[in-house]
Amino acid sequence: xxxxxxxxxxxxxxxxxxxxxxxxxxxxxxxxxxxxxxxxxxxxxxxxxxxxxxxxxxxxxxxxxxxxxxxxxxxxxxxxx
Numbered sequence: 001x002x003x004x005x006x007x008x009x010x011x012x013x014x015x016x017x018x019x020x021x022x023x024x025x026x027x028x029x030x031x032x033x034x035x036x037x038x039x040x041x042x043x044x045x046x047x048x049x050x051x052x053x054x055x056x057x058x059x060x061x062x063x064x065x066x067x068x069x070x071x072x073x074x075x076x077x078x079x080x081x
Contacts, residue, residue, distance in 0.1 A: 009052065009058075010057035011058055017058060020046070020058055020059075020060065020063065023060055024046045024060065024064065024065050025041055025046070025065055030065065031065065032044070032067040033066060034070035034074065035067060035069070037067050039065065039066070039067040043067070043068065044065055044067060044068075045066050045068060045071040046064075046065060047063065047065075047071045047075065048062055048063055049062050050062055
């Protein structure tokens with residue numbers, strides 16, 4: 001049996017990445033998907049569910065809107081410990 005070919009992750013830049021961020025913000029209605037705090041565009045983060053390092057892509061099904069506390073403090077510091 002043949003192995004399935006590995007699918008290359010999608011990476012966006014510039015205007016395409018900004019459009020994905022806006023789509024994420026609108027879909028999640030500016031609400032942090034972890035703590036449910038309203039988080040405005042200028043303050044919020046688009047966070048990947050599966051990180052680039054783990055093979056995740058820049059697609060709407062792989063991102064969610066988060067406040068800075070939940071994205072930076074809770075998500076990124078747990079990998080340091």
